[in-house]
Amino acid sequence: MNVLFRKTNAISGKLSAASRISVLNNHFCPRNHLFNMADNNPTAGIIIIGDEILKGHVMDTNSRFLSRRLFALGVKVKKISVISDDLDVIAKEVAEFSQSFTHVITSGGVGPTHDDLTFEGVAKAFGEEVVAHPELVDLCKEFFGTDDLKSPKLKMALIPKSAKLHFGMNKQTKQIAKYPLVNIRNVYMFPGVPQLLEKSFDMLQSIFANPHTIFHVREVYVDRDEVLITPIINDTDARFHDRVVLGSYPDFYNSYYKVKLTLESDNQQNVDEAQKFLMENLPHGSVVNYEKDPCGTASEHVYGIIKTEDSSHLAVNVRHATRVIEQAFEKYKPEELCIGFNGGKDCTALLHLTYAVYRTKYPDETRRLQALYIRRGQPFPEIELFTKIAKDNYHLEIITIHDKIKEALFELKSTHPTLKAVIMGTRRSDPYCENLEEFSPTDPGWAEYMRINPILDWSYKDVWTFIRTFNIPYCSLYDRGYTSLGSMENTHPNPGLQVVDSKGIISYKPAYMLANGDSERAGRN
Structure with missing residues (x-):
């Protein structure tokens, strides 16, 4: 079901006054009972539900979105699981996650079709039955035109007996979402459609926000192969392991750097010290001043x-x-x-x-x-x-x-x-x-x-100076020795960039390294 919206001063007349208060209270006072305010290190587990993900028919983007958003809110994602549309599998996974993490977020399986089993699976995880929630019955009737509980269209109104509803609010338009997020204990059941999940999460992110922790993140971009800087990475990790999480991520296709190093901590001074140590010990001139969003900026x-x-x-x-x-x-x-x-x-x-x-x-x-x-x-x-x-x-x-x-x-x-x-x-x-x-x-x-x-x-040279200074994305052929691009019939790597190693293997330096710009068309017929 699409997430429809209504103005805050025009909540459906079918809802009682008590329900309206409940809706607003759920939005503005969203802390779940397991999130102890003294807990400075809340965690999250994400369960992606859907055979279409496991079969490769659909790409999972929800876990990446949720991980990034939760991290920004001071919550560490400890585990991500992708499971099938199977009632017992869902129940088992939810039960285990609920015992292990502060927050459990599921994605998928909340629609009206036969394989949408999340509500039933979560209910089974906690030994509950699914019941028709009156507010959801009204919403389904408004949307589908029927309140017949035997109709498959009412499946979305059948939720775990003790579940609560959270109606998100759009901060800009002040509209309240018509269809809510369903929650039982520390489990929150989001839709699988990325646009709907993202919209719903952004409106309800205060549920998960950790008021005690701000994660500080630094990124260092290096234009050396990872194997060459591994000793420095290991030394940095040994010195700061207890205070800073160090990540190393090679990129074999980026035109500007080869490794991205990340430093994460809930203490800014620790990140500063680790970054300073890295910068002092990485090879001179290897750190790249990289702009991640050159087009947007x-x-x-x-x-x-x-x-x-x-x-x-x-x-x-x-x-x-x-x-x-x-x-x-x-x-x-x-x-x-x-x-x-x-x-x-x-x-x-x-x-x-x-x-x-x-x-x-x-x-x-x-x-x-x-x-x-x-x-x-x-x-x-x-x-x-x-x-x-x-x-x-x-x-x-x-x-x-x-x-x-x-x-x-x-x-x-x-x-x-x-x-x-x-x-x-x-x-x-x-x-x-x-x-x-x-x-x-x-x-x-x-x-x-x-x-x-x-x-x-x-x-x-002017063209390449501009492109490289502003970190502008360019065609990958230029990194393989092509300096002037035509069609496949008339274009070859520039012989002026050819390199032959000791084994006789030929390779080409990137286009921006061509010393004589007058020969840029040397690879064109």
Whole structure:
């Protein structure tokens, strides 16, 4: 059932006055009887219920969401279990968890179908029967149009006899959820649909909040293989084991770091001391100043450098390119502009700059930034994947046309007649671009568009300096020696980045390490 909402001053007339008070009291005074306020170390166990998870038909995202939220609330998740839609299995797992943890959270199995057995399983765990709760019967009747207890539609109204209802409140709208969270003892039964679980948990998170503990977390990003820094990790753990939890997480696909180290403690001084020890003992220059959300902070960081008195080449480039993009938005409405994007390094840098300007100039605009992807030849799967990633990261509306550039622009004119200008990642070193200006109309015989070129005078090195400084995600091919991307038929790793080890095995350094930017197209036919 969807979680519907009603205004706090319009609670269903079917509820008695006593019930309404109960609803509000359950929301504002949610502490369960097992959470002793003197307990400074509450724990949680999460039980994910559903055959669809075990069969791999559905990916479990609920346990990750719950773990992150509970940790932020000062509650340590000690165990996560995924079990089948089996009455006895549910009862056994719930009974064991209830005895082991302060809070037990279940996800899934609370719907109206035959395999939704959570309520029955939890009741069995505590030796109770399921009964029709009058408030839930009223809600089911309102939603399904029947109060016949023999109807399968009323299954959601049958809950453990001693269960309580918690109606969450949306803090912004002040609306109370129409369907409640069902709770018995220290067990809380959430829906399995991620959107519903997340909405319900956020409205009722005060139930689980630990007022005594705040976890302090630090993250250290290192660009060395884990095996090379293992002695330092082990030494740090030996020194701080009793005070700080140290985690080490290799990442084989990140373009900026190889290992993420986490330091966690309920004492900030302990975290500070452990971090200081790590920083002093890790190899010099190995710690990366990594931005986890470069796209979300694009405006903040781009305009942050613009507003400083920094006179570095990077700052000068960013200021100038940003001003050109601002002029583009002054001359054209958002619906009249699109950005050329094919997954390459130049348009990736341009996209980041354009997105920063767009979000700054139109902070409340719901319209997505339009991007033109002209697909030519046989594209690399890596480019296709990165294009999808960029679409999500920058909230793009991607217009894909498979044709040569000239023909593609004519098709664009036909399918999107409101577009008047294209922001492009063109540089003077590109073929036939040495005479372009920042605002250049298309040539005679082409579809009429204004070509806007904010990074026209950037060098190969300038592009990579910008991308790497801002931790901008880019296509993984660049980490494998490709320096200029076309299609699979005409693009190869740059021979200038080739490395041959003592065994004759060939590999390639990443694109940003190319010393001579003039040879960036050496891998193109």
